[in-house]
Protein backbone atom coordinates (compact mmCIF):
# COMPACT_ATOMS: atom_id res chain seq x y z
CA UNK A 568 0.00 0.00 0.00
CA UNK A 569 1.36 3.41 -0.95
CA UNK A 570 1.46 5.92 1.87
CA UNK A 571 3.30 8.55 -0.12
CA UNK A 572 0.57 11.07 -0.97
CA UNK A 573 -0.09 11.72 2.70
CA UNK A 574 3.63 12.01 3.35
CA UNK A 575 4.30 14.46 0.52
CA UNK A 576 1.92 17.30 1.25
CA UNK A 577 3.39 20.85 1.22
CA UNK A 578 0.75 22.11 3.63
CA UNK A 579 1.66 19.38 6.14
CA UNK A 580 5.47 19.30 6.29
CA UNK A 581 6.74 16.01 7.69
CA UNK A 582 9.82 15.36 9.79
CA UNK A 583 12.12 12.53 8.78
CA UNK A 584 14.19 11.04 11.61
CA UNK A 585 17.48 9.65 10.37
CA UNK A 586 19.85 7.27 12.21
CA UNK A 587 23.55 7.94 11.88
CA UNK A 588 24.58 4.59 13.33
CA UNK A 589 23.30 1.14 14.23
CA UNK A 590 23.37 1.85 17.97
CA UNK A 591 20.96 4.78 17.59
CA UNK A 592 18.63 2.64 15.48
CA UNK A 593 18.76 -0.27 17.93
CA UNK A 594 18.18 1.95 20.97
CA UNK A 595 15.11 3.72 19.57
CA UNK A 596 11.70 2.25 20.35
CA UNK A 597 8.71 2.66 18.06
CA UNK A 598 7.15 5.02 20.62
CA UNK A 599 10.30 7.18 20.75
CA UNK A 600 10.53 7.28 16.95
CA UNK A 601 6.88 8.36 16.69
CA UNK A 602 7.53 11.06 19.25
CA UNK A 603 10.51 12.41 17.29
CA UNK A 604 9.31 12.21 13.68
CA UNK A 605 6.68 11.21 11.14
CA UNK A 606 8.90 9.05 8.91
CA UNK A 607 12.07 7.12 9.75
CA UNK A 608 15.02 7.10 7.37
CA UNK A 609 17.13 3.95 7.30
CA UNK A 610 20.54 4.80 5.83
CA UNK A 611 21.53 1.41 4.50
CA UNK A 612 24.92 2.68 3.38
CA UNK A 613 25.75 3.61 7.01
CA UNK A 614 24.48 0.28 8.38
CA UNK A 615 26.32 -1.64 5.68
CA UNK A 616 29.53 0.24 6.54
CA UNK A 617 29.10 -0.96 10.14
CA UNK A 618 28.63 -4.51 8.83
CA UNK A 619 25.17 -5.13 10.28
CA UNK A 620 23.05 -5.41 7.17
CA UNK A 621 24.02 -8.77 5.80
CA UNK A 622 21.08 -10.88 6.90
CA UNK A 623 19.23 -8.95 9.57
CA UNK A 624 16.43 -6.36 9.46
CA UNK A 625 17.69 -4.08 12.25
CA UNK A 626 14.67 -1.81 11.74
CA UNK A 627 12.11 -4.59 12.38
CA UNK A 628 11.17 -3.15 15.79
CA UNK A 629 10.02 0.08 14.08
CA UNK A 630 7.20 -1.55 12.14
CA UNK A 631 4.27 0.88 12.48
CA UNK A 632 5.98 4.07 11.33
CA UNK A 633 6.62 4.75 7.61
CA UNK A 634 10.16 3.72 6.64
CA UNK A 635 12.20 5.53 4.00
CA UNK A 636 15.24 3.58 2.78
CA UNK A 637 18.39 5.18 1.41
CA UNK A 638 21.54 3.56 0.00
CA UNK A 639 23.61 6.69 -0.58
CA UNK A 640 26.54 6.66 -2.98
CA UNK A 641 29.90 7.97 -1.77
CA UNK A 642 29.85 10.86 -4.29
CA UNK A 643 26.78 12.28 -2.53
CA UNK A 644 27.92 11.75 1.03
CA UNK A 645 27.32 8.03 1.48
CA UNK A 646 29.42 5.76 3.67
CA UNK A 647 31.49 2.97 2.18
CA UNK A 648 31.53 2.81 -1.57
CA UNK A 649 28.49 0.88 -2.70
CA UNK A 650 28.57 -0.19 -6.32
CA UNK A 651 25.43 -0.29 -8.46
CA UNK A 652 25.03 -4.05 -8.06
CA UNK A 653 25.32 -3.83 -4.27
CA UNK A 654 22.77 -1.03 -4.10
CA UNK A 655 20.30 -2.98 -6.23
CA UNK A 656 20.70 -6.02 -3.97
CA UNK A 657 20.15 -3.91 -0.84
CA UNK A 658 17.11 -2.20 -2.33
CA UNK A 659 15.57 -5.49 -3.48
CA UNK A 660 15.76 -6.77 0.08
CA UNK A 661 14.00 -3.82 1.67
CA UNK A 662 11.17 -3.21 -0.79
CA UNK A 663 8.57 -5.14 1.27
CA UNK A 664 9.27 -2.80 4.23
CA UNK A 665 9.48 0.48 2.30
CA UNK A 666 6.96 3.33 2.35
CA UNK A 667 9.45 5.40 0.33
CA UNK A 668 12.87 4.89 -1.25
CA UNK A 669 15.55 7.55 -1.82
CA UNK A 670 17.61 7.34 -5.01
CA UNK A 671 20.00 10.04 -6.21
CA UNK A 672 18.73 11.64 -9.38
CA UNK A 673 22.19 10.98 -10.82
CA UNK A 674 21.69 7.23 -10.22
CA UNK A 675 18.19 6.97 -11.72
CA UNK A 676 19.61 5.54 -14.96
CA UNK A 677 21.79 2.93 -13.22
CA UNK A 678 18.91 1.85 -10.99
CA UNK A 679 16.26 1.92 -13.75
CA UNK A 680 15.39 -1.77 -13.28
CA UNK A 681 14.61 -1.46 -9.59
CA UNK A 682 12.74 1.81 -10.18
CA UNK A 683 10.46 0.03 -12.68
CA UNK A 684 9.83 -2.68 -10.13
CA UNK A 685 8.98 -0.05 -7.53
CA UNK A 686 6.54 1.52 -9.97
CA UNK A 687 4.77 -1.82 -10.42
CA UNK A 688 4.66 -2.30 -6.66
CA UNK A 689 3.50 1.32 -6.15
CA UNK A 690 6.43 2.21 -3.94
CA UNK A 691 7.18 5.91 -4.49
CA UNK A 692 10.71 7.25 -4.62
CA UNK A 693 12.44 10.49 -3.77
CA UNK A 694 14.96 11.75 -6.34
CA UNK A 695 17.75 13.37 -4.38
CA UNK A 696 20.69 15.68 -4.88
CA UNK A 697 23.42 16.87 -2.48
CA UNK A 698 25.83 19.78 -2.70
CA UNK A 699 28.11 19.71 0.35
CA UNK A 700 30.12 22.70 -0.85
CA UNK A 701 27.31 25.08 -1.73
CA UNK A 702 28.36 25.91 -5.27
CA UNK A 703 27.23 29.15 -6.87
CA UNK A 704 25.30 27.50 -9.71
CA UNK A 705 23.31 25.06 -7.58
CA UNK A 706 20.23 27.28 -7.18
CA UNK A 707 19.90 27.57 -10.96
CA UNK A 708 20.29 23.81 -11.34
CA UNK A 709 17.47 22.90 -8.96
CA UNK A 710 14.47 23.72 -11.23
CA UNK A 711 15.77 21.65 -14.18
CA UNK A 712 16.69 18.80 -11.83
CA UNK A 713 13.15 18.86 -10.42
CA UNK A 714 11.86 18.56 -14.00
CA UNK A 715 14.17 15.61 -14.63
CA UNK A 716 12.87 13.99 -11.46
CA UNK A 717 9.30 14.30 -12.77
CA UNK A 718 10.34 12.71 -16.08
CA UNK A 719 12.12 9.89 -14.26
CA UNK A 720 8.91 9.12 -12.33
CA UNK A 721 9.92 10.33 -8.86
CA UNK A 722 7.22 11.31 -6.36
CA UNK A 723 9.38 14.05 -4.82
CA UNK A 724 12.58 15.95 -5.58
CA UNK A 725 14.95 16.58 -2.68
CA UNK A 726 18.03 18.80 -2.52
CA UNK A 727 20.35 19.40 0.44
CA UNK A 728 22.76 22.28 -0.16
CA UNK A 729 25.40 23.92 2.01
CA UNK A 730 24.34 27.48 2.89
CA UNK A 731 26.91 30.30 3.16
CA UNK A 732 24.73 33.36 3.75
CA UNK A 733 21.22 34.43 4.76
CA UNK A 734 20.70 35.25 1.09
CA UNK A 735 21.32 31.57 0.25
CA UNK A 736 18.66 30.54 2.76
CA UNK A 737 16.17 32.96 1.19
CA UNK A 738 17.00 31.68 -2.32
CA UNK A 739 16.50 28.07 -1.27
CA UNK A 740 13.16 28.77 0.40
CA UNK A 741 12.10 30.90 -2.59
CA UNK A 742 12.47 27.88 -4.87
CA UNK A 743 9.71 26.18 -2.91
CA UNK A 744 7.32 28.84 -4.18
CA UNK A 745 8.58 28.94 -7.77
CA UNK A 746 9.16 25.32 -8.78
CA UNK A 747 5.99 23.48 -9.72
CA UNK A 748 5.01 20.00 -10.85
CA UNK A 749 6.48 17.88 -8.05
CA UNK A 750 6.57 18.04 -4.24
CA UNK A 751 9.92 19.40 -3.08
CA UNK A 752 12.07 18.64 -0.07
CA UNK A 753 14.72 21.35 0.28
CA UNK A 754 17.14 21.95 3.14
CA UNK A 755 20.37 23.71 3.94
CA UNK A 756 23.51 22.18 5.44
CA UNK A 757 26.23 23.75 7.61
CA UNK A 758 25.79 26.37 10.37
CA UNK A 759 22.68 27.78 8.68
CA UNK A 760 21.07 24.33 8.41
CA UNK A 761 18.65 24.68 11.35
CA UNK A 762 17.23 28.05 10.35
CA UNK A 763 17.03 26.98 6.69
CA UNK A 764 15.11 23.83 7.63
CA UNK A 765 12.54 25.75 9.62
CA UNK A 766 12.08 28.29 6.83
CA UNK A 767 11.89 25.60 4.13
CA UNK A 768 9.29 23.66 6.12
CA UNK A 769 7.29 26.86 6.50
CA UNK A 770 7.50 27.40 2.74
CA UNK A 771 6.24 23.90 1.94
CA UNK A 772 9.21 21.52 1.99
CA UNK A 773 7.47 18.17 2.36
CA UNK A 774 10.24 16.12 4.04
CA UNK A 775 12.44 17.80 6.66
CA UNK A 776 15.34 15.83 8.08
CA UNK A 777 16.74 15.59 11.59
CA UNK A 778 18.66 12.87 13.42
CA UNK A 779 17.56 10.42 16.10
CA UNK A 780 20.19 9.16 18.56
CA UNK A 781 23.69 10.55 18.78
CA UNK A 782 24.90 10.98 15.21
CA UNK A 783 23.68 13.58 12.69
CA UNK A 784 23.55 12.34 9.10
CA UNK A 785 24.37 15.75 7.56
CA UNK A 786 26.40 18.81 8.61
CA UNK A 787 24.40 21.16 10.82
CA UNK A 788 21.42 18.82 11.08
CA UNK A 789 19.28 19.32 14.21
CA UNK A 790 17.76 16.47 16.16
CA UNK A 791 14.45 15.33 14.66
CA UNK A 792 12.75 15.96 17.99
CA UNK A 793 13.85 19.60 18.06
CA UNK A 794 12.96 20.10 14.41
CA UNK A 795 9.54 18.55 14.92
CA UNK A 796 8.84 20.83 17.88
CA UNK A 797 10.01 23.85 15.91
CA UNK A 798 7.96 23.01 12.84
CA UNK A 799 4.88 22.42 14.97
CA UNK A 800 5.18 26.03 16.21
CA UNK A 801 5.32 27.57 12.72
CA UNK A 802 2.44 29.58 11.43
CA UNK A 803 1.48 28.47 7.93
CA UNK A 804 2.12 31.13 5.28
Ligand SMILES: O=C1C[C@@](O)(C(=O)O)C[C@@H](O)[C@@H]1O
Nearest residue numbers: 585637695727776784785788
Ligand atom coordinates in the same frame (compact mmCIF):
# COMPACT_ATOMS: atom_id res chain seq x y z
O1 LIG B 1 19.30 13.32 1.81
C1 LIG B 1 19.15 13.38 3.02
C2 LIG B 1 19.11 14.65 3.71
C3 LIG B 1 20.33 14.78 4.57
O2 LIG B 1 21.47 14.86 3.75
C4 LIG B 1 20.24 16.09 5.36
O3 LIG B 1 20.79 17.07 4.87
O4 LIG B 1 19.61 16.10 6.41
C5 LIG B 1 20.44 13.58 5.52
C6 LIG B 1 20.44 12.27 4.76
O5 LIG B 1 20.44 11.19 5.69
C7 LIG B 1 19.23 12.17 3.87
O6 LIG B 1 19.30 11.02 3.09
